[in-house]
Amino acid sequence: MVLTKRPTAQASGVDGRRLRSLKTKQRIIEAYLALAGEKSPLVPTAAEIARRAGYSVRSVFERFPDIHTLQVAAVDFALTLVTPSAPPSATDRQSRIRSQVESRGRSCERWLPLWRSLIANQGESAELRQRVVALRQWDVRCLASIYGPELSTVSDGERRQLLMVLEALTDIESWARMQEFFGLSFEEACSAWMQAIDRLLPPTPARA
Amino acid sequence: MNTLQHRVGPPYIHTTTWAIAYVPAADPGWTCTLHVKDRPGEAHESAVSVPTASKPTRIDGRRLRSERTKQLIIEAYLSLLRENPVVPMPTAAQIAERAGYSVRSVFERFPDLNKLRVAAADYGLAQAAALAPPRNVDGDRKTRIKSQVETRAGTCERGVALWRVLVFSVTEDDELKHRVRLARERTIERLEVMYRPELSALSERDRRYMLIALEAITDHESWARMRELHGLSFEDACAVWIEAIDRMLPPTPPA
Numbered sequence: 001m002v003l004t005k006r007p008t009a010q011a012s013g014v015d016g017r018r019l020r021s022l023k024t025k026q027r028i029i030e031a032y033l034a035l036a037g038e039k040s041p042l043v044p045t046a047a048e049i050a051r052r053a054g055y056s057v058r059s060v061f062e063r064f065p066d067i068h069t070l071q072v073a074a075v076d077f078a079l080t081l082v083t084p085s086a087p088p089s090a091t092d093r094q095s096r097i098r099s100q101v102e103s104r105g106r107s108c109e110r111w112l113p114l115w116r117s118l119i120a121n122q123g124e125s126a127e128l129r130q131r132v133v134a135l136r137q138w139d140v141r142c143l144a145s146i147y148g149p150e151l152s153t154v155s156d157g158e159r160r161q162l163l164m165v166l167e168a169l170t171d172i173e174s175w176a177r178m179q180e181f182f183g184l185s186f187e188e189a190c191s192a193w194m195q196a197i198d199r200l201l202p203p204t205p206a207r208a
Numbered sequence: 209m210n211t212l213q214h215r216v217g218p219p220y221i222h223t224t225t226w227a228i229a230y231v232p233a234a235d236p237g238w239t240c241t242l243h244v245k246d247r248p249g250e251a252h253e254s255a256v257s258v259p260t261a262s263k264p265t266r267i268d269g270r271r272l273r274s275e276r277t278k279q280l281i282i283e284a285y286l287s288l289l290r291e292n293p294v295v296p297m298p299t300a301a302q303i304a305e306r307a308g309y310s311v312r313s314v315f316e317r318f319p320d321l322n323k324l325r326v327a328a329a330d331y332g333l334a335q336a337a338a339l340a341p342p343r344n345v346d347g348d349r350k351t352r353i354k355s356q357v358e359t360r361a362g363t364c365e366r367g368v369a370l371w372r373v374l375v376f377s378v379t380e381d382d383e384l385k386h387r388v389r390l391a392r393e394r395t396i397e398r399l400e401v402m403y404r405p406e407l408s409a410l411s412e413r414d415r416r417y418m419l420i421a422l423e424a425i426t427d428h429e430s431w432a433r434m435r436e437l438h439g440l441s442f443e444d445a446c447a448v449w450i451e452a453i454d455r456m457l458p459p460t461p462p463a
Contacts, residue, residue: 123294165425177423
């Protein structure tokens with residue numbers, strides 16, 4: 001997995017020593033994310049993370065007092081990578097549906113192992129649970145934005161209900177089932193979602 | 209658990225209102241019978257779409273007690289799971305205490321806790337089939353949607369804790385993977401039965417996509433989110449599904 005957004009002295013305005021420490025922390029987080037994806041839903045051990053990052057186990061625990069703290073930091077970092085895609089330039093209904101579905105499909109493919117690891121290991125951690133909720137809310141906000149024209153034609157209650165259903169339909173596990181259980185290709189899975197979304201959405205209002 | 213016993217074992221008999229004649233899902237000739245009020249001779253067959261075994265098995269008292277113990281252990285596990293879903297596998301001591309048996313009794317019937325989890329999955333499948341037979345299959349569109357949604361909602365409400373454990377344990381256990389697949393296949397079959405008139409109007413491809421989408425929308429986790437995250441009541445959550453399915457389905461062809 002190629003991750004970006006590493007800290008730089010220029011960006012963060014810190015001295016060299018502190019920057020090296022931040023880089024070490026970052027490499028540990030990246031090692032954790034890579035291993036969590038590979039071993040999902042199992043949690044990698046500190047020794048595995050240290051080996052992958054190229055540091056000692058002690059270095060890991062100097063920066064993260066326990067694996068749970070590292071998990072939380074890794075999820076926060078992953079959240080920064082799930083940046084909202086630019087709103088589709090085309091405004092017609094079919095183009096918006098296609099754009100949202102394809103973008104969501106790619107995102108699901110990328111993040112499925114880590115998502116499963118997060119869900120399976122959130123346990124009683126309030127921090128991890130909060131982040132799961134935050135991710136779901138973020139998905140709902142994206143749907144509300146992309147399908148704003150159609151959703152603007154219904155009552156608040158109906159809008160809320162439609163968003164719940166759209167979120168369930170385009171859930172990451174729904175994507176995984178289409179591929180793992182139903183054996184659909186990326187394109188077929190996109191087609192299944194596009195057809196369903198088009199049926200669920202109310203008619204697009206005429207442009208003013 | 210003795211494999212042979214597991215495969216041909218007698219029904220689990222519940223001691224309270226419901227009794228679920230239980231034969232594991234792995235048995236190709238399994239049957240699932242819903243007994244009401246636990247009285248011999250008063251069994252009411254449920255119309256579930258699974259093949260039935262040729263003849264009911266006669267069982268002696270000792271064997272029956274042993275099966276009751278097994279069932280109570282499974283139910284103890286399930287009740288602990290519902291109470292504390294973040295602990296997917298309570299300890300054998302906790303399960304034994306809840307069931308009212310010794311830890312030894314647990315391990316006599318389930319050599320390891322994975323076997324208990326598999327048995328709980330079979331129990332959940334049998335329960336889902338027994339308590340959720342298809343109703344109003346020949347009703348009008350609104351009646352069928354309401355019936356399917358309420359049945360599915362009941363299954364999700366009862367089974368979500370166990371379902372989560374199964375889904376996140378499938379990578380460790382092929383037996384569980386098989387049962388999760390079976391459960392999904394049954395959900396799809398039920399959707400096909402309930403919405404046959406509307407589905408018949410679609411091409412094969414669109415019909416398949418429609419079933420996939422309906423299954424996604426009415427998934428256990430979709431139900432759980434409506435209840436846990438959005439705080440909807442059972443009725444309000446059913447209303448969301450009913451509205452969504454009505455939007456999704458093509459017009460009902462004239463009879």
